[in-house]
Amino acid sequence: MAEFDLRNFLPYLLNQAAEETSLGFSQVYKDRYGMLRTEWRVLFHLGRYGDMTASRIGLLSKMHKTKISRAVQALEGKRFVAGRESAEDRRAEILTLLPQGRRAYDDLVRVAEQHNAELMRHFSTGERAVLIDCLQRLAAFEELPD
Structure with missing residues (x-):
């Protein structure tokens, strides 16, 4: 029986790549805004x-949902996000970026774009397109309409 090689196991490789590529960027949102990864992700979705x-x-x-709830609480404490009752469903809360959250989002998007460009410089134009396509298919990525 062939020995299982973890170095070729796609979930392991994706996790390793995600950790390695996000280290530099995560330090920025932690240092500048005291944010955790979950907080950045919530902020990103509201900003985008x-x-x-x-x-x-x-x-x-x-x-x-528990991670999102904790992230929202932290972002509310930083005055980046506020919630209001939904007109359609009183049980739901609509989250919105406050001006301070918008400024943090805009700042971090600029840093994220620079970080992404630095990571992508290691690949040719064709490799970049294939990499993005493959990762989006694996993630079953769905973009919201603008």
Whole structure:
């Protein structure tokens, strides 16, 4: 029987790549804004897509609702995010970025774009397109309409 090689196991490789490629960027949002990864992801979804519920963020980010809830509480404490009751469903809360959260989002998007460009410089144009396509298919990525 052939020996299992973890170095060729796709979930392991993806996890290793995700950790390695996110280290530099995660240090920026931690140092500048005292944010954890889950907080950045919630902030990103609100900044990119606009007001939405925590449930919607969970669907898009594939994060568990308890992690989102903790991230929202932390972001509310930093005055980056506020919630309001949904007019359609009083049980739901619509989350929105506050001006301070918008400034943090805009700043971090600039850093993320620079970080991404630095990571992608190691690949040819064709390799970049294949890499993005393959990862999006694996993630079953679905973009919200603009």
